[in-house]
Amino acid sequence: MPMKILVCISKTPDTTAKIAFTDNSTKFDTNGVQWIINPYDEWYALVRAIELKEKDSSAVIHLVNVGGADAEPIIRKALALGGDEAIRVNADSHDSFFVASQIAEVAKQGNYDLVFTGKETIDYNGSSIGGMVAELLDLPYVSLATKFELSGTKATITREIEGGEENCEVELPVVVSAQKGMAEQRIPNMRGIMAARTKPLKVVEPTSVTPLTNVAGFGLPPAKAGVKLVSPDNVEELVRLLHEEAKAF
Amino acid sequence: MSVLIFIDTNEGHVKKASLEVMSYGAKLADQLGTVAEGVALGTVTEDLSALGKYGVKKIHHVNNDVLNHFDAQVYTKVIAQVAEKTGAAVVIFSNNVDGKAIAPRLSARLKAGLVSGAVALPDTANGFTVKKNVFSGKAFANITINTAIKVITLSPNAYQVKTGGGSAEVVPFTTNVEPGKIKVTNVTKASGEVPLTEAEIVVSAGRGMKGPENWGMIEDLAHALHAALACSRPVADAHWRPHNEHVGQTGIAIAPNLYIAIGISGAIQHLAGVNRSKVIVVINKDPEAPFFKAADYGIVGDAFEVVPKFTEAVKKLKGS
Numbered sequence: 001m002p003m004k005i006l007v008c009i010s011k012t013p014d015t016t017a018k019i020a021f022t023d024n025s026t027k028f029d030t031n032g033v034q035w036i037i038n039p040y041d042e043w044y045a046l047v048r049a050i051e052l053k054e055k056d057s058s059a060v061i062h063l064v065n066v067g068g069a070d071a072e073p074i075i076r077k078a079l080a081l082g083g084d085e086a087i088r089v090n091a092d093s094h095d096s097f098f099v100a101s102q103i104a105e106v107a108k109q110g111n112y113d114l115v116f117t118g119k120e121t122i123d124y125n126g127s128s129i130g131g132m133v134a135e136l137l138d139l140p141y142v143s144l145a146t147k148f149e150l151s152g153t154k155a156t157i158t159r160e161i162e163g164g165e166e167n168c169e170v171e172l173p174v175v176v177s178a179q180k181g182m183a184e185q186r187i188p189n190m191r192g193i194m195a196a197r198t199k200p201l202k203v204v205e206p207t208s209v210t211p212l213t214n215v216a217g218f219g220l221p222p223a224k225a226g227v228k229l230v231s232p233d234n235v236e237e238l239v240r241l242l243h244e245e246a247k248a249f
Numbered sequence: 250m251s252v253l254i255f256i257d258t259n260e261g262h263v264k265k266a267s268l269e270v271m272s273y274g275a276k277l278a279d280q281l282g283t284v285a286e287g288v289a290l291g292t293v294t295e296d297l298s299a300l301g302k303y304g305v306k307k308i309h310h311v312n313n314d315v316l317n318h319f320d321a322q323v324y325t326k327v328i329a330q331v332a333e334k335t336g337a338a339v340v341i342f343s344n345n346v347d348g349k350a351i352a353p354r355l356s357a358r359l360k361a362g363l364v365s366g367a368v369a370l371p372d373t374a375n376g377f378t379v380k381k382n383v384f385s386g387k388a389f390a391n392i393t394i395n396t397a398i399k400v401i402t403l404s405p406n407a408y409q410v411k412t413g414g415g416s417a418e419v420v421p422f423t424t425n426v427e428p429g430k431i432k433v434t435n436v437t438k439a440s441g442e443v444p445l446t447e448a449e450i451v452v453s454a455g456r457g458m459k460g461p462e463n464w465g466m467i468e469d470l471a472h473a474l475h476a477a478l479a480c481s482r483p484v485a486d487a488h489w490r491p492h493n494e495h496v497g498q499t500g501i502a503i504a505p506n507l508y509i510a511i512g513i514s515g516a517i518q519h520l521a522g523v524n525r526s527k528v529i530v531v532i533n534k535d536p537e538a539p540f541f542k543a544a545d546y547g548i549v550g551d552a553f554e555v556v557p558k559f560t561e562a563v564k565k566l567k568g569s
Contacts, residue, residue, distance in 0.1 A: 015498055015518045019387040039499050096363065097356060122385050122498055122521075126365050127344075131321060131353030140430040141321050143350040146492070156434075160493065161346050162259065163444030166319075167435040174430075180485075180500060181492045212362030216378050216391040221524070227531070227541050232550025235558040238530070239566055241546060248507035248528045249450060249474060 002058040003150075003172075005049045006112040008103055008133070009063050009078050010038040011071045012123045021218045028123075028218070037074045040118025042081070043185040044178035048148055049116055050082035051183060056150075060084050064106045066099045068092045072201065079196035080188035086201045094124060095211035100132030105207050107137055113153070113172040119144050119179040127177070134175035142174060146181030252278040253337035254305060255328060256287045257347050261294035265410075265447050266343035268303055270403050272411040273370065274341045275304020280373055283338065287417065288331045290324060291316035301417035303410070309335065309422040320429030321350035329358050330424055337398065344402035345446060352402045362394035368407040368525075371399075385498045385521035404525075405446050406504040445494065448477030450507045451526075453496060455481035457512020457533060457552055461489035466556045467511065473563040479503070481513045497522035512552045515540025532556065 013019075014034040022029045037046070046063075053059040063078050063086040065071050075086045089102040107115055115137075117130040127143075134141035146165065147158035153172045158165050160179065188196075230238040242248045254274040257267045271287065278285040287308040289297060297308045309331050315323065328351065332340050340355060342348030344366045356363035364379040368389065372378045376393050379401060383390045445451065452471040458464065471478050478494055485495035496503050498521040508526035512533060513519060520543050523529070531544040534551050541547050548555050 013384070015521075019384045021388070043499075096353070097360075100353070100357060124383050124390075125381075125385060125502075126353075126363075127349040128353040128356070128363060128365055131350055132357040134322070135325065135354040135357035139322075141350060141354065142431065143321065144346060161319075161436070161438075162264070162446060164436065164438035165493075166433055166437075169432045169434055170430055180495060212356070212360065212396050213364065213392050213394050216393045218383070218388055218390050220388050221386075224543060224545065227544040227547045229541075229547050229549065232548050232555050235548065235555055236562040236565075238546060238548060239559065239562040242507065242528070242530065243566060246507070246528045246545065 004112045005114045008117040009041040012038040038121045044182040045116035047183035079199045080192040091206040096128040098211045101209040104136035115175040119177045130177035143177045252285045253340045255342045256289040268410045271303035273408040298416045301415040302412045313426045315426045323429040325354040339399045342402045348402045356400045361398035362396040363400040365402040443477040445477045450476035451505045452476045453479035454511040455513030470560045514538045
């Protein structure tokens, strides 16, 4: 049986996107926004999956995205990088349980050995999908992984803990959330881009799931009052200000 | 009904993040007219009853050796049982490494709506709405939870620890705990250092330091301030410093009381990871560095001259 890997990819605004809201601050203003694959999903989860496939050419990489048709350019990019097939669940939701339930459904049907997610998305910063998918599938979950090695059906994983790292072993199947250290960002090559055009991108309708949360509104943090500059010849004054005025230590 | 707080421990000691969560949970319990209770798993060497001073009235302690190794799947099952048995209306975690792994699982298991990374107490006047940071700190969102049971993870350093009187009643909670599927083989910790996400002061440096050999002065300043070390992405990418020190949008997001950025220009991706810091100090020789716009205090000057003076001034202040 070839190894089957499912990589969850999310569409997020580019890291330099200007953040603004419309409709009385209830919707993200997508005007002029460039969309990218969530960097954690792309740079770490997807690229590590591709590296595993490079070692074991029988491995199969499927991509799953829960999003509208406007997510297809980023799905094609992920196929260009090295995914074999993609499944888009045709729904737009900001509720992580709804999204995770859709992914879990796809995962159940595909019988995957390994489910990779990024550690969080850079828009909603929920860090929730991996854990929820693991629970819905009743699988072990290793979060914040920085290294992932496979030997047969045994995964050896290094993950971040507070002030250090932990090494662990687990038999597949497993759900893993990936972060920096796992792999390095890649640029799709022309051959990949050409191949991606004809790779299967299946669109499925969502299963019925009631969202558990909804976004009531957005806001922007208050602007800073402005920087107070201190002369480089008077560093003691800075330390005094930090201690007495800012009470920072 | 109760507010149930996960008391996260490390080698038997209660993490600072948990003190914040207990203080937050106790206040929320007041707001809801109920009591705050805690749940602690595995061996705890500290006196749990003393945690009553953070506002928890009762602590359910599941003292089972299986729980001395963290496994989100195993922890979730046990916490779900405690939550069900105690009729918890809200379950709260820190949005730290363990909380991020357990809370989503618990949310899915109990079909309880989750808000992760809360930065303020919920608004319970009309429904249950929680403020959290989104877009990596560039904005916030108010999220309404629509389920009877709610799960929240609290951002580290977002809520001040509050202490009062009182001690907590510690009650053993016995349940059958099946070992998990994850086998921990090794744990390595940077000894004697402050974990970055828990640090109150962070000293961070960037490409302006010119090379890894110049980090001695950065370490000296961090040491004088009892601060954790951090760095910008180019520095981690060039392997001048380890990846676990990289703060920013694609690294670790932090919110210390004081963030000191040395030789970092302040790209938008870097700011996204640090802009929740209460006080930001920028030292950069380029007066046009965008970081100055996000800073509270700044020095336009050469880090190689300013940083040693900074360290001396801190030592002098602390010595007096």
